[in-house]
Amino acid sequence: MGTGGSRSMGGLLGSTMGALIMQNGLTATAAFLPVALAVERRRRNIAVSLVSLLLLVGVVIGVMVVLKTNGSPHGHENNNNSSMKMITSICQLTDYKEACAISLESTAKNSSATAKDYIQAVVGAPLDEVAKAIEAATKVNVSNETDPYEYMGVQDCKDLLEYAVDTLQASISLVGDSDLHTIEDRGHELLSWMTGVYALQTTCRDQIEKPEYKSAIENGMLNATQLTHNAVNVLAELSQVLRLFNVQLPDQNVTTASSSHRRLLMSSGGYPAWFKSDDRKLLEKQGIIRPDAVVAKDGSGQFKTIGDAVAAYPANHQGRFVIYVKAGVYDEQVIVPKKNINTFIYGDGIDRTIITGRKNYGKMKVKTMNTATFANQAKGFIARGITFKNEAGPEGHQAVAFRSIGDESALFDCSFEGNQDTLYYQSFKQFYRNCRIYGTVDFIFGKGEALIQDSEIIVRRPMPGQFNTVTADGREIKAGSNGLVIQNCRIVPDNFLFPIRFKVSTYLGRPWTEQSRTVVMQSELGDFIRPEGWRLWDGSNNHKTCQVYEYANRGPGSTTGGRDKAFSHFKVLNTAEAATFTAGPFLDGQKWLPQTGIPYRLGL
Structure with a gap:
């Protein structure tokens, strides 16, 4: 990204220094090189900015010609000027200006398009391109028998892109179903989601190592990554975009920096040792239900493995799905799928409820994200009172104990134990409190x-x-x-x-x-x-x-x-x-x- 400009400007350094020498009658001694270089850098930055601006103006003019050609032969000049101003102003915030202008073309054709329409166009622009990237990844022919490592990488890539599609659809719905006040209020959430979508795409790319496969994946994702990159930059300046449309929004109440809150866990029944009796009584008064699933190595629960309890998550479940894991060592790899939203898993405390594994890259050639002993892919995940381990040792190199890709994940009173790459905050918002992290x-x-x-x-x-x-x-x-x-x-x-x-x-x-x-x-x-x-x-x-x-x-x-x-x-x-x-x-x-x-x- 961004390498094309450096070649076209490569010959300026010599001519700039020569001009300086001729103008001032100075010899090119080392004493004057820093000055020449500083001037060159400034000129170079100005030139690159001018090139970007000219490119944007050229693309916008092209778009406006299309608008004018497709419009009425008499009138709409003011509408065209307004549309051109909006495209120019919005796309000036982005790095990929040509892609931005083209993505806003259909919106600009609508003379009554609002700020909301433009924001939705920016957010929605990557969706079709990510879907095309999935098709491109599907066409990459890798044999599971002869090259299982790269085969798994391609499968991971497709899964990550599908997660990106889900997030983009949620973002489009958020904008479409909200008024401008709500959109601005949830601007951080939109920015976080779009940032996560970009990370999902680059992580997909990073799963592939062999050039013949990697290039196919990268080429298939090029438009998607550029449009997502643009969306991140626009959403980061959402207030500025709204001002372009003279949108007046009331001041938002800002939470004071010194505020502090505590809440009780949303669980009851089958309490572990760290629940105080007063907490239990309070929860019981609130009518909080018992755990939906109890896991115990000794057979005293409904399940003997955590994986089985996770798999018991009911279709169309509403509210929290609560899993209590009794004390014991559970040697298993656990994945909470993205459909299991609002899963809450708790144990009997650090060093009592232990989930362990030893998958690694160094000795087993397992890709980093797949080495995780416990992986969460669901929004609203909460864990408390559990130790997550990867016992591959330092010789295992990349060996993850806990990985989360689920938005709004929160973990409390947990321990994460490994060596290299212990805790992988893969994407989206995550909060860790009163934990131990080893590595x-x-x-x-x-x-x-x-x-x-x-x-x-x-x-x-x-x-x-x-x-x-x-x-x-x-x-x-x-x-x-x-x-x-x-x-x-x-x-x-x-x-x-x-x-x-x-x-x-x-x-x-x-x-x-x-x-x-x-x-x-x-x-x-x-x-x-x-x-x-x-x-x-x-x-x-x-x-x-x-x-x-x-x-x-x-x-x-x-x-x-x-x-x-x-x-x-x-x-x-x-x-x-x-x-x-x-x-x-x-x-x-x-x-x-x-x-x-x-x-x-x-x-x-």
Whole structure:
């Protein structure tokens, strides 16, 4: 993306420097090179901007010619001018302007089109293209017998694209069924969904390794990814789009940063030990039902495996589906499918109810997302009092303990135990509170928007010669809503790492992608965190564009004076800036966290 312009501008550097030398009568000494380069960069940026603008104007003029040709021969000039203004203004927010203008053409033909019509056109534009991408993936001929690894990758790709289609359909319905006030109020949700749709497409692409298969997938998705990218950028500026139509909306009530709420869990009966008697009585008074399914290794429940309980989710179920997993070790891979919305699973507590597995990439060549011991794909998932493990060990390399792709997931009092790639916040909004997370390399990673609050992050001893990186965020679009926030946590070594903690380099994270965004704030950082704080991603320039932020951390590892200067956008946030990364604004948490029943804090 975005490489075409660099070739066309390649010859300017020499001519620009030559002009400078001739104009000033100076020799090209090293002292004047920085000046020449700075001028060149400025000219280059201006030229690229002009090219983009001219391209947009050319496309819009073409669209308007079509509009005028198809319209009445007498009149509608004002309507055409208005449509041209709207297309130009909206598409100026995007990176793929030609695709944007073409996608708005049919809307512009409607002289009475409203802001809502244009927003729906932007949101709906990727739908048909994603469907075409699924067709393209279906045509990729990979044999399960001769190449099972790539075969599984293609199947995963299709599943991810189908998830994207479902999300796009939900987004189109949200816009179509809402007034403009509701659309603006749910703008964060729309942006989150569209950001997730983009991540689903790139994750689909990443599942394929062999060039002959990968190129077919990428070519089939090109239009879809461009239109989704455009939608993310437009939705990020939704208020600006509404102002183009002179839409006046009342001020929204903003949740105060200092507000804090607690709610009880939506469950009853078959209580685990952590339910207090007063809580039980209160729930009973509210008439909350008993668990829908009880799992017990000893046969005292309805099911002996968690997978069987998940499969018992009734068709067209309304409300929460509650699964209680009694104490025991459950050695099984569990997947909560996307149709099982509002599943709530709870156990008898950390280290008592344990779900474990050992699938991995390093020794078994299983693709990363398929190594997850427990994978949630459903919206509204809640878990409490459970340990999720992947016991592949450091030799297994990528080996996920827990993966979630379900929007509005919330986990409380849980433990996630692995080495590399332990906790995978794959897509959409996720909240973790009072948890323990163990690992070595990139062990908290993903492309969703995740906030980890009041938890303990425990770094383990890696393989010889390895370093430790706590995080690896994969945000891909600068305007995207996603990223990772660690708030009021403790980052400490485990008992095996502690004696050699100064011999093993440990960093807060490294940028998986160019627009990676990670915030560590109000947290206790142990003395084993390297003074540089953040590590470069080998072979990339992601450190020049990513966002790595810190705020009000404490402990010996929190000193920021030695942070790596290569990270161009590293910043110690002020209080107002840090507040934007709290659960209220970052996760839109006031709209869904109260329904989860778990403790949370919306602000600093």
